[in-house]
Amino acid sequence: MHELSIAQALLDQAIRIASENNALKISEIEVELGVMRLVVPEALEEGFKVLSHNTPAWNAKLILTEVPITAQCRQCKQPFTADMGNLLCPQCQTGDVAILSGNDIILKTVICETTDEKETL
Amino acid sequence: MKIKVVESVFQANDAVAGENRALADKAGVLMVNLMSAPGSGKTTLLERTLVELGPKNCAVLVGDLQTVRDAERLGVSGSQVVQINTGRGCHLSAAQVAQGLSELDLTGLSYLFIENVGNMVCPASFDLGEHKRVALLSVPEGDDKVAKYWTLFQGADVILLSKIDLLGALDFDPERVRDDLSKINTHAPLLEISAKSGQGFHNWLDWLRKEHYTPTE
Structure with missing residues (x-):
């Protein structure tokens, strides 16, 4: 959790x-x-909802997109999409790989209402 | 107004982790984060490790939801030990480690062990400022845990197969563990140890001594 x-x-x-x-x-x-x-998306949404009470983010919509694992083989340098629990390079069958994506959580954008926008509404 | 951000959500935690690491670097202390399921033998491992390395060379930050039982056990050695109770928290954060570090005197220490909260999922996501990550798997847990909880083992610098004194008594195939590890982590050595019998324990101590951070002049 x-x-x-x-x-x-x-x-x-x-x-x-x-x-x-x-x-x-x-x-x-x-x-x-x-x-x-x-991360379980529903659990993140639920936690965010509870924590955002009485903050400027109350009722904000969360757009969550899951990013799969991409890795690069250190032997043949081939990038590939990996499965959960199996990072073996499809060419070389080695697990000696570098993770390129799928191992972080990134805040991409925030949409918010500014004072100016409020005045024009 | 749409604001483009593109920042890791772990940024704030990672910044504090970086400060923790810098503090340890300055003191010439190797900081080691121990992670595993509850009951896999982290505290027993440390009890023996503190004695073998010299209690005054070591300190421990130990995380648990409740109780100071682990701190009491580890404190018997004479090492500095700080218990961190996380309450409902299922993992340690860099800020909790920073608080724990402020309660320790790092002078003269070589090793600082962080015994994370027993949990095979959540601790792996949080950098605490450690130099090295250790994942434990004990024989009674079963030989399928690397495949099931693979992210813990994928990020480890060394993997300890603990309680190997029970290998003959339980249905556990170390080859299955090696095979699962070969799919996710080829750089971390798998060390088979028993903190109870001492079997293979020197390999763990040798690994620690080799990894010990030496400050550059």
Whole structure:
């Protein structure tokens, strides 16, 4: 249940970014979930909902996209899409690979409402 | 207004982890993060390790949801030990380790062990500032755990197969572990040890001594 820690980090990050841009309210947050981080999207959403109460991110929509594992073989240098629990290079059948993606959680975009926008509404 | 960000959600944790690592580097301390399921023998491993390496050379930060039982066990050695109770938290964070570090005197230490909360999923996602990651798997847990909880083992620098004194009594095939590891992590050595009988324990101590951080002049 590390989703709660991740939800808190995401919330802090989104609020900081909104504040830096003089925004009043966050309406949407787009996040890429690397599958190796073993995040259950529903648990992250639920944790975010609870933690965002009484913050500018309350009711913000989370757009969560799972990112598969891509790896590069250190022998033949071939990049490939790997399965969970099996990073073997399809060419060389070696597990000596570098992970290129699928092992991070990235905040991509924040959509928020600024003071100026509020005035024009 | 749409703001493009592209920042890791772990950025804040990783920044504190970097500070922890810098602190250990400055003190010439090798910081080792021990991760495994509950009951795989992390505390027993450390009890013997502290004695073998010299209690005054070592300190421990030990994470558990509740109780100070592990700190009491490890404190018998005479090493500095700080218990971190996470309450509901299923893993240690870099900030908790920073707090623990502030309670230790790093002077004269060579090794700082962080005994993470027993959990095979969550701890693997959080850099604590360690130099090396150790994943334990004990014989009673079964030989299928590398395949099932592979991300823990994928990021490890060394893997300890612990409680090997029980190998004859239980249905456990070390070859199956090696085969599963070959698909996800080819650089980490697999060391077979028993903290109880001492079997293979010197390999673990040798690994630690080899990895010990030596400050550059």
